[in-house]
Amino acid sequence: MTMKTDILNRLKYSLGKDAENASTYDWRIALSLVLRDQMVETWFRSTRETYAASPKRVYYLSMEFLIGRLIEDMIANLRMEDTVKTAIAELGQDYDTIVHDEPDAALGNGGLGRLAACFMDSLATLGIPAFGYGIRYEHGLFEQSFAQGQQVEKPETWLTQRHAWEFERPEARYRIGFGGHVEHRDGSARWHPGEVVMATAHDTPVVGWNGDWGNTLRLWSAEPSKDFDLESFNRGDYLAAGRSEALARTISRVLYPDDTTESGKELRLKQEYFFTAASIMDLLRRYLADHDDIRDLPDYVAIQLNDTHPAIAGPELVRILVDEHGLPMDEAIPLTRRCLAYTNHTLLPEALERWSEHLMGRTLPRHLEIIRAIEHAHQTEFPDSPRILDHGDVRMGELAFIMAHKVNGVSALHTELVKQTVFADLHRIHPDRIINQTNGITPRRWLYGCNPSLRHLITDAIGEGWVTDLEQLTALKDKRDDAAFIDAFMASKRENKVNLSNWIGQTMGVALDPDAMFDVQIKRIHEYKRQLMNLLETVALWNEMRDNPNADWTPRIKIFGGKAAPGYFVAKDIIRLINDVAQVINADPVTGDRLKIVYPPNYNVTMAERLIPAADLSEQISTAGKEASGTGNMKFALNGALTIGTLDGANVEIRDHVGTENFFLFGLTAQEVMERRTHHGYSRAAIEASPRLQRVLGQIAEGRFAPQDPSRYHGLVGMLYDHDYFLVTCDFDSYFDTQRRADMVYQTPENWAAMALVNTASMGWFSSDRTIKGYAHDIWGAKSVLSA
Numbered sequence: 001m002t003m004k005t006d007i008l009n010r011l012k013y014s015l016g017k018d019a020e021n022a023s024t025y026d027w028r029i030a031l032s033l034v035l036r037d038q039m040v041e042t043w044f045r046s047t048r049e050t051y052a053a054s055p056k057r058v059y060y061l062s063m064e065f066l067i068g069r070l071i072e073d074m075i076a077n078l079r080m081e082d083t084v085k086t087a088i089a090e091l092g093q094d095y096d097t098i099v100h101d102e103p104d105a106a107l108g109n110g111g112l113g114r115l116a117a118c119f120m121d122s123l124a125t126l127g128i129p130a131f132g133y134g135i136r137y138e139h140g141l142f143e144q145s146f147a148q149g150q151q152v153e154k155p156e157t158w159l160t161q162r163h164a165w166e167f168e169r170p171e172a173r174y175r176i177g178f179g180g181h182v183e184h185r186d187g188s189a190r191w192h193p194g195e196v197v198m199a200t201a202h203d204t205p206v207v208g209w210n211g212d213w214g215n216t217l218r219l220w221s222a223e224p225s226k227d228f229d230l231e232s233f234n235r236g237d238y239l240a241a242g243r244s245e246a247l248a249r250t251i252s253r254v255l256y257p258d259d260t261t262e263s264g265k266e267l268r269l270k271q272e273y274f275f276t277a278a279s280i281m282d283l284l285r286r287y288l289a290d291h292d293d294i295r296d297l298p299d300y301v302a303i304q305l306n307d308t309h310p311a312i313a314g315p316e317l318v319r320i321l322v323d324e325h326g327l328p329m330d331e332a333i334p335l336t337r338r339c340l341a342y343t344n345h346t347l348l349p350e351a352l353e354r355w356s357e358h359l360m361g362r363t364l365p366r367h368l369e370i371i372r373a374i375e376h377a378h379q380t381e382f383p384d385s386p387r388i389l390d391h392g393d394v395r396m397g398e399l400a401f402i403m404a405h406k407v408n409g410v411s412a413l414h415t416e417l418v419k420q421t422v423f424a425d426l427h428r429i430h431p432d433r434i435i436n437q438t439n440g441i442t443p444r445r446w447l448y449g450c451n452p453s454l455r456h457l458i459t460d461a462i463g464e465g466w467v468t469d470l471e472q473l474t475a476l477k478d479k480r481d482d483a484a485f486i487d488a489f490m491a492s493k494r495e496n497k498v499n500l501s502n503w504i505g506q507t508m509g510v511a512l513d514p515d516a517m518f519d520v521q522i523k524r525i526h527e528y529k530r531q532l533m534n535l536l537e538t539v540a541l542w543n544e545m546r547d548n549p550n551a552d553w554t555p556r557i558k559i560f561g562g563k564a565a566p567g568y569f570v571a572k573d574i575i576r577l578i579n580d581v582a583q584v585i586n587a588d589p590v591t592g593d594r595l596k597i598v599y600p601p602n603y604n605v606t607m608a609e610r611l612i613p614a615a616d617l618s619e620q621i622s623t624a625g626k627e628a629s630g631t632g633n634m635k636f637a638l639n640g641a642l643t644i645g646t647l648d649g650a651n652v653e654i655r656d657h658v659g660t661e662n663f664f665l666f667g668l669t670a671q672e673v674m675e676r677r678t679h680h681g682y683s684r685a686a687i688e689a690s691p692r693l694q695r696v697l698g699q700i701a702e703g704r705f706a707p708q709d710p711s712r713y714h715g716l717v718g719m720l721y722d723h724d725y726f727l728v729t730c731d732f733d734s735y736f737d738t739q740r741r742a743d744m745v746y747q748t749p750e751n752w753a754a755m756a757l758v759n760t761a762s763m764g765w766f767s768s769d770r771t772i773k774g775y776a777h778d779i780w781g782a783k784s785v786l787s788a
């Protein structure tokens, strides 16, 4: 009753609409504002309790927060699903239409950004006082469409609609300087920036399970500094005033769509400093409001750097301590280090950030001096140390490592490789600094929210405790021999597959057989993730189905989803090839319903929420040693998909938890990969040993899938012969054979179901609640403030 009135009141007083004239958008915003009101109570209470307890606070600094839609998350965490559904129905509206009207907040590229969003959910659920700090991009990750099979990028425009969840904080504004010069006098330094941009805070409350605790996601947007602008304006130079205004705003205009090739662009460095500096000023202001001695900062502040993107936090905090608080450098550096920790997410050399000293000196002259001082101090203590400043570049990985008291990898294997490769020398000097924190996913979004049919089944069987204590899923293992439960488990999967088939039918016009195996690979398109190997296997399977059309083939739907960085041409070729092959295979009457390829455009968080609950098979097939962790792998297994995968990233730990017999393993190990690369001509040899692969490559090279332009894929095929760096050719046969093993198991539905159930039942450890407890204990020294 009150929910209904609340919505109508919001419609009237916040949107100026009556029920007769309200659009879906109006209803959605009205409902969102009502939900936000509900959260504010929790949020205030949490803030009061935090001030009273004066605990250590966690600050999670991330360039990316890939949060997706919030409305269903809010409804679920506030436990208001029934109330909202009833009220919406009474208002004569359709619940699904309203919640699906919300655009995704796509403020991230992929895994790293989504991890930050899962962490925010877990921090709030666990009642650990925390802020997420990032950038309020006006344009999130580009929208993808296909034109004749090729990726086309369009700007994303989520903020053209009202973002109902946020509160603008005009009082939390900071001046962020760039450029200019440094004045040295009497042994102290003063930075005079040449340009100033304002950072304004926008707060989104993040409420945990049951509405018990609320933290804040604080995103900064860039605005011109008034006085700076006024100068030109008063001089009568209106154009210049406008120019500097536009320039300031470009800083938070758009998310860089590249997650692998670091390009060293000035605007990116400015973005990094902009949000890092604003965040540091903000947390220092909060600290100094009720503490007198800056030397106690590490007892109250834990700053986590999500990759090197905010690594300028080290020099920035040192700068403030030295230049503004008068601490000596040799005290400021270790004090800063006790506040900072750094998470590494990649071993790929091309993704490691480096900035030319020239650019750094021009953009942040005082910081470059401080980086030199940090380098000097570390070099004095450890003369054999690798350098931060190298060949005219500032290496951000080394800087982050040296300025952090803990450095963590994101899966057991990745952490070992971090120790052995990128940071081997620093690890020798600081053997206790690198630790592991295997990634996790929030069960609220990735089971409770996205898979209602499975959620109900589980809750009916074991109660609802699993939502905040995912290890309770192990109780489902007892149901392995319970035929009725297994049937219900598979009925839930089938229901999700039917829903997905309907959606694919409507949006893409392809009819899918819901009894076929749904085989899904969704992630950014990258050579190391080997979508190409999946596609080659699909063509090989197609060949064999056509050779032997009367055999008892397991029907398959190959589903792909993912975006390529706009400048990554090989990845774009792979996209085009998937679409070209899909056209040919989907039209083939011989294979018919037994083999289809679908590639819905514009993969995002919302699409993941549709695809993952409907998947039978999860493709986690990266070249061993390349995928730091993966988190999609965890989402699939939790939702009862079996994994076909390599021993890479968190796959290793997933396999340990679900049992080797419930995981389709194939391929070279990380050690074997490194070894194989030393063999001359390894890929040509692998192709020559595999008639099946030769045939597929021959078809692609001949133009079988691009008859109008037969040479289209010569480059791609040539690359596989001559520089197959990611060993697609070497793992192909083992992958193909393992896929046929999966086919066999799928033919016996009871066996498949039992394996799938064990997967769901074994995923408790992969909750991001476990991950966050690990960070809190091993890195931050932070505790829950949630009153029992």
Ligand code: 26Y
Binding pocket: 109, 110, 111, 112, 113, 115, 258, 259, 260, 261, 262, 263, 345, 346, 351, 352, 353, 410, 439, 627, 628, 629, 630, 631, 649
């Ligand atoms: C410097 C710039 C080019 C850049 C921007 C974004 C570099 C990297 C990224 C994003 C990296 C990323 O998403 N990494 C993924 O992080 C996940 C969370 O830890 C891992 O699960 C996944 O294996 C890793 O690729």
